[in-house]
Amino acid sequence: MPTFAYKGRNPRGELVQGVLDSTDSSAVASQLFNNSITPIEINLAPATKKFMTGGWLDKLTEQKVSTVDVLMFSRQMHTLLRAGVPILRALTGLQESTGNKSFAKVIQELRDSLDAGRELSAALRRNDQVFTPFYISMVRVGELTGRLEEIFLRLFHHLDFERHTREQIKAALRYPLFVIITVIVALVVINIFVIPAFAKVYAGFKAELPLLTKVLIATSNFMLNYWPLMLAATVGAVIGFRLYTQSKNGKYWWDKLKLRIPIVGDIVKKATLARFARSLSLAAKSGVPIVQGLTVVSQVVDNDYIAQRIEQMRNSVERGETILRTAVTSGVFTPVVLQMIAVGEETGAIDELMDEIADMYDREVEYQVKNLSAQVEPILIVFIGAIVLILALGVFLPIWDLGSVAMKK
Numbered sequence: 335m336p337t338f339a340y341k342g343r344n345p346r347g348e349l350v351q352g353v354l355d356s357t358d359s360s361a362v363a364s365q366l367f368n369n370s371i372t373p374i375e376i377n378l379a380p381a382t383k384k385f386m387t388g389g390w391l392d393k394l395t396e397q398k399v400s401t402v403d404v405l406m407f408s409r410q411m412h413t414l415l416r417a418g419v420p421i422l423r424a425l426t427g428l429q430e431s432t433g434n435k436s437f438a439k440v441i442q443e444l445r446d447s448l449d450a451g452r453e454l455s456a457a458l459r460r461n462d463q464v465f466t467p468f469y470i471s472m473v474r475v476g477e478l479t480g481r482l483e484e485i486f487l488r489l490f491h492h493l494d495f496e497r498h499t500r501e502q503i504k505a506a507l508r509y510p511l512f513v514i515i516t517v518i519v520a521l522v523v524i525n526i527f528v529i530p531a532f533a534k535v536y537a538g539f540k541a542e543l544p545l546l547t548k549v550l551i552a553t554s555n556f557m558l559n560y561w562p563l564m565l566a567a568t569v570g571a572v573i574g575f576r577l578y579t580q581s582k583n584g585k586y587w588w589d590k591l592k593l594r595i596p597i598v599g600d601i602v603k604k605a606t607l608a609r610f611a612r613s614l615s616l617a618a619k620s621g622v623p624i625v626q627g628l629t630v631v632s633q634v635v636d637n638d639y640i641a642q643r644i645e646q647m648r649n650s651v652e653r654g655e656t657i658l659r660t661a662v663t664s665g666v667f668t669p670v671v672l673q674m675i676a677v678g679e680e681t682g683a684i685d686e687l688m689d690e691i692a693d694m695y696d697r698e699v700e701y702q703v704k705n706l707s708a709q710v711e712p713i714l715i716v717f718i719g720a721i722v723l724i725l726a727l728g729v730f731l732p733i734w735d736l737g738s739v740a741m742k743k
Contacts, residue, residue, distance in 0.1 A: 338362045338378055342371040345423075349374075350430060352442070365449055369426050399464050401497050403437045408490040415483035422448055440464050453477055468613060468634035475620045488616050495612060499605050499699060506706035507598075513714050517721065522557075524725060529554040532729050543732050550728040582638075590639040597709050601702050606637045607671060608695035610644070615688035625652055640666050657684070670694070 340362060341351045350371060354362050359376045366373045407428060414424035422445060429441040440461050447457035455474035458465045469489060476485030533551045536543055543551075557564065578584035593603045613634050617627035628648035632641040643664035650660035658676045661667050667675075674691050678684030 338376055340366060340373055340377075341375040342366055342373040344426070344430070345370050348430075354446075365446075368422065368449060369445060370423050371426070397434050397436050399434065399437045399440060401493060403432070403434050404464065404469070405490060405493045405497065407432075407437070407441075408486045408493060412483050412486035412490060415486065421454060437464075454482075466634055468630050471622075471626075471630045472616065472620060475617075475622050479621050481620070485620060488620070492612060492616055495696070496609065499608070499696075502700060502703040503601065503605070506703045509707050510710045510714060513718075517718060521721070525554040525557045529729065530558065536732055544728070546724065546728040547732050550725070586638040586642070589637045592637075593639065597706070601699060601706070602637075603666075604695045604702070605699050606635050606640055607667065608692045608699060610635050610640070611671070611688040611692040611695065615685045615692060618685035618688065624657065 337353050338359060339351070339353050341349065344350050354365060359378075362376050363373050410428055411424060414427070415421070419427075425441050425445050425448070429438050429445070432438050432441065443461060444454070444457045447460060448454065453474075455470055455477055458470045458473055462470070472485050472489055473482070476482035529550055533554070536547070536551075579588045593599045593606075595602075610631055613631040614627055617630055618624070622630065625648055628644055628651065632644040632648070635641050635644065643666045647657070647660040647664055650663065651657060657679050658672065661672055661675050671691055674687040675684065678687035
């Protein structure tokens, strides 16, 4: 399909330009009129220009679509739709105002799909690398219920909660990671420069060295002689770990292991349960049946281990079992969550109680994340103290005997 470059003016009289794939210039003009753009000039785009707009250099340097882009898109769509602006005109305005060229291309694809007669949810599904299955499913519910602007507002709050939680966890882990990296660098420097210098001194006196000193010298020699092999092994281990955790089985076991890591595992579990409760509440408030809601929620908890347990819950509910029994069988929910599910199932207010669970875990996660550094600091201090003690004893113990050895000479 040929590509056409166009220039036109929007309803505000501003000059807009871009490129469109279409059968001929008349089809391009019709598409522009449908988007409330008056065409001024339509020309067949040169092949070279088309190559440059989709070339490898552009793909290498293009700006990625971030969570903030989707977050602001949801908020703006809610505002525009509530004001009665048609979807196509709303998308046109958002495309012109966004500062992210990659996201502008995504919005252009959404407009093209709507022009071709597709629904908004189907258009979003064609860009599933930007919009999550949960996002697409909720937009589909909004289309069916006629409450699309309300759905966009709920999605905005949902995405904002997700972003806030991730940023909190990253901020809390920044200091411990910095300390660990600093210790590793210090150990490398000591093994390469400090210990070999002391080893030469000890060798000159020909004194019997303590076992700890021999181990440190042997470790230093091994690092000096085989550092390329150690570097290759480290890089290979990192790449192998990433490839394994990206596989289906690897991601499942890694997600399961993350829940059992001391201190951090409890935070990850509570954050995941808060995401589960918030998503299920949002689906229930939007009129999604419980079976379909569990299907959607399992795709957005961002933990394959818990996602499989939620899928097992869905299968059991399909067979006629209660939500409470299936939740107990899954073995991943705390007694508080189970109690709220029981009350919600009995009263029919599961959406409200799921919201309360999400708020409760939000507060707990926020508190634990703020105190994460205080919990990790004692462990780091003990770890660093043990390393310093080993190095000090290994390096300085022989010095105590050097005086007597020198006197004998």
